[in-house]
Amino acid sequence: MGYQIELRHFTYFLAVAEELHFRKAADRLFISQPGLSRQIKQMEEIIGVTLFIRNKRKVSLTVAGEYLKKELDYIFNHIDFTIKQTRLIDKGSDGEIRIGFLGSAMQTIIPELLIKVNEQYSNVQFSLEEMSNHLQVEGIEKDQLDLGFVRLARVPKGIQMKTVHVDTFSLVLPKNHYLEEKNFKNIAQVSDQHFILFSSDYSSLYYDKIMSICEDKGFTPKVSHKSVHAQTIFKLVESGLGVAIVPTSLQYGFDLGVKFLEIPKISQKATLSVIWKQDNRNPVLEKIWRFL
Amino acid sequence: MGYQIELRHFTYFLAVAEELHFRKAADRLFISQPGLSRQIKQMEEIIGVTLFIRNKRKVSLTVAGEYLKKELDYIFNHIDFTIKQTRLIDKGSDGEIRIGFLGSAMQTIIPELLIKVNEQYSNVQFSLEEMSNHLQVEGIEKDQLDLGFVRLARVPKGIQMKTVHVDTFSLVLPKNHYLEEKNFKNIAQVSDQHFILFSSDYSSLYYDKIMSICEDKGFTPKVSHKSVHAQTIFKLVESGLGVAIVPTSLQYGFDLGVKFLEIPKISQKATLSVIWKQDNRNPVLEKIWRFL
DNA sequence: CTATTTGATAACCCATAGTTATTAATCAAT
DNA sequence: ATTGATTAATAACTATGGGTTATCAAATAG
Numbered sequence: 001m002g003y004q005i006e007l008r009h010f011t012y013f014l015a016v017a018e019e020l021h022f023r024k025a026a027d028r029l030f031i032s033q034p035g036l037s038r039q040i041k042q043m044e045e046i047i048g049v050t051l052f053i054r055n056k057r058k059v060s061l062t063v064a065g066e067y068l069k070k071e072l073d074y075i076f077n078h079i080d081f082t083i084k085q086t087r088l089i090d091k092g093s094d095g096e097i098r099i100g101f102l103g104s105a106m107q108t109i110i111p112e113l114l115i116k117v118n119e120q121y122s123n124v125q126f127s128l129e130e131m132s133n134h135l136q137v138e139g140i141e142k143d144q145l146d147l148g149f150v151r152l153a154r155v156p157k158g159i160q161m162k163t164v165h166v167d168t169f170s171l172v173l174p175k176n177h178y179l180e181e182k183n184f185k186n187i188a189q190v191s192d193q194h195f196i197l198f199s200s201d202y203s204s205l206y207y208d209k210i211m212s213i214c215e216d217k218g219f220t221p222k223v224s225h226k227s228v229h230a231q232t233i234f235k236l237v238e239s240g241l242g243v244a245i246v247p248t249s250l251q252y253g254f255d256l257g258v259k260f261l262e263i264p265k266i267s268q269k270a271t272l273s274v275i276w277k278q279d280n281r282n283p284v285l286e287k288i289w290r291f292l
Numbered sequence: 293m294g295y296q297i298e299l300r301h302f303t304y305f306l307a308v309a310e311e312l313h314f315r316k317a318a319d320r321l322f323i324s325q326p327g328l329s330r331q332i333k334q335m336e337e338i339i340g341v342t343l344f345i346r347n348k349r350k351v352s353l354t355v356a357g358e359y360l361k362k363e364l365d366y367i368f369n370h371i372d373f374t375i376k377q378t379r380l381i382d383k384g385s386d387g388e389i390r391i392g393f394l395g396s397a398m399q400t401i402i403p404e405l406l407i408k409v410n411e412q413y414s415n416v417q418f419s420l421e422e423m424s425n426h427l428q429v430e431g432i433e434k435d436q437l438d439l440g441f442v443r444l445a446r447v448p449k450g451i452q453m454k455t456v457h458v459d460t461f462s463l464v465l466p467k468n469h470y471l472e473e474k475n476f477k478n479i480a481q482v483s484d485q486h487f488i489l490f491s492s493d494y495s496s497l498y499y500d501k502i503m504s505i506c507e508d509k510g511f512t513p514k515v516s517h518k519s520v521h522a523q524t525i526f527k528l529v530e531s532g533l534g535v536a537i538v539p540t541s542l543q544y545g546f547d548l549g550v551k552f553l554e555i556p557k558i559s560q561k562a563t564l565s566v567i568w569k570q571d572n573r574n575p576v577l578e579k580i581w582r583f584l
Numbered sequence: 585c586t587a588t589t590t591g592a593t594a595a596c597c598c599a600t601a602g603t604t605a606t607t608a609a610t611c612a613a614t
Numbered sequence: 615a616t617t618g619a620t621t622a623a624t625a626a627c628t629a630t631g632g633g634t635t636a637t638c639a640a641a642t643a644g
Contacts, residue, residue, distance in 0.1 A: 005375075006298045008632090022591060035633045037591060042632095047375050049382040054591065057641050064382035071374040071573070075367065082363040083297075083339050090341040090356040158571040278570055279450040281366070283359070300601085314622060327602045329622060346622065349610050 009043040017069045020059045095284040096125040098146045100136040105149035107249045116291045132202045148275040167270040170260040172244040184261045188217040194224035194242030202228040209268045210245045234258050301335040309361040312351045387576040388417040390438045392428040395522050397441035399541045408583045424494045440567040459562040462552040464536040476553045480509040486516035486534030494520040501560045502537045526550050
């Protein structure tokens with residue numbers, strides 16, 4: 001039977017591979033179970049490989065099926081993005097670029113980038129999403145993201161990294177706090193305060209750096225609260241629940257009842273880096289590359 | 293009409309995009325022209341993009357179509373390879389790895405690699421093809437090759453390179469030539485001879501190095517013949533048509549009427565490098581990586 | 585031992601890929 | 615202009631095969 005493999009087969013295969021249950025997969029696909037069974041069987045015949053082990057009571061993937069699932073996930077992602085890009089290009093757009101970023105990057109580097117790119121390529125569309133370091137790395141690896149703005153010491157193989165901004169750290173205090181620029185000499189002056197920090201799973205490098213800043217001055221901070229949003233942290237500081245240490249550039253763009261005091265004489269820097277995949281196939285990336 | 297895009301559409305689209313002629317494309321696909329026309333039209337409707345400009349006398353791709361063609365070429369290549377790998381895994385094989393190499397790599401590094409990998413993973417299949425530096429780089433870029441063994445100073449972005457073997461150069465002479473190991477001091481002793489070299493388009497770095505070896509000794513070689521095959525070069529030397537300079541390791545594995553004299557006191561080295569793409573998706577590559 | 589769950593089989597139906605026949609437009613050559 | 619050749623689109627038809635319902639057979643649970 002000289003059948004031909006089609007995307008339909010792949011779609012059905014993935015549904016069964018995920019559900020590991022023919023009827024549930026069929027429901028999800030809005031087709032009948034026998035129809036699904038036949039298509040899967042046909043697919044196995046076409047490529048000549050048993051993909052599922054049916055134990056009459058349990059369905060599981062073979063090793064080959066496992067491999068195929070992983071690749072087909074990637075292939076579908078690529079096809080979807082390609083069609084999306086094709087539509088954008090057709091509409092006269094220069095395409096879309098998908099950017100992930102830490103909140104702090106929104107204060108400095110990202111707005112600059114958007115403005116510069118927009119001047120040159122007014123038809124490039126941006127898809128911006130705030131997300132953690134970890135999720136950005138994952139997004140880049142899975143080709144679901146073109147650029148990421150992270151604070152990381154190193155990234156997995158296959159991902160490129162380049163520093164785009166080096167920032168100092170600032171102490172964040174309630175507006176009515178007794179410390180001022182003139183009488184602020186040393187971070188140890190707040191060693192007895194409670195600290196509010198970014199969660200370590202949002203950015204573990206950040207977390208470690210804050211710890212080392214304090215340790216260098218001879219104390220371990222009492223961490224009372226953690227959050228993933230700068231705004232939340234500021235609100236907590238404003239409410240008198242503690243103090244915080246954050247990258248200095250975060251003081252712009254918010255209108256809150258806190259004050260920033262740049263921490264003098266410390267070696268730690270808040271480095272922001274872009275990450276990307278070397279052989280990203282999004283043509284937009286080449287265009288905007290020189291703006292980084 | 294809630295149609296669904298299928299690989300069939302992609303196949304047909306690529307045929308028309310290549311032929312730029314509906315009837316010819318239809319012939320190639322062994323279907324009728326109206327059938328093809330309708331499928332293309334349907335595809336355009338599904339993704340909502342005009343892919344071809346039909347001037348009633350000439351068919352051409354739109355910008356969006358051009359982009360789509362490039363990506364679909366890549367996607368089909370990926371799908372084909374994935375299915376091939378799936379079949380191999382199913383057969384108990386650990387998959388296939390596609391290696392390109394310069395002839396000279398077959399003397400040293402490649403046989404070693406094959407033996408070592410085979411000990412550990414007896415089910416990994418090798419696809420070996422001798423090809424020029426240039427074609428290897430192209431193969432790597434298009435994901436049609438997993439590893440390349442080249443002699444290059446640098447490679448395009450997105451491709452990784454690592455030196456695996458550093459070799460000296462040897463002078464190749466007919467067996468009855470008056471120069472012997474004892475009376476061979478300097479390459480200038482053959483400055484009046486004709487030279488037979490590898491073609492510069494087979495390996496331009498090699499070509500440049502040979503030239504610089506001679507220039508360092510104060511002469512420009514008279515190049516009388518060029519070839520892409522070591523065997524041919526040796527045959528020409530044997531026939532008395534000239535002398536050659538090649539990487540020393542080439543002396544093993546051939547049984548020819550020529551003799552090798554290692555060239556003393558020169559700075560030039562014949563460096564052989566592996567090249568690969570960082571995010572190659574062939575799982576076999578990871579496995580054999582440590583053997584390099 | 586019965587009830588239930590689940591995938592495979594069998595037989596049928598109809599949507600649609602592909603067919604043939606024809607038309608309409610464009611161009612080249614007289 | 616007229617004719618002829620090329621080429622894609624349209625129209626009408628055909629039949630393959632994807633999807634359906636009904637049913638079975640094996641495997642577990644209670």
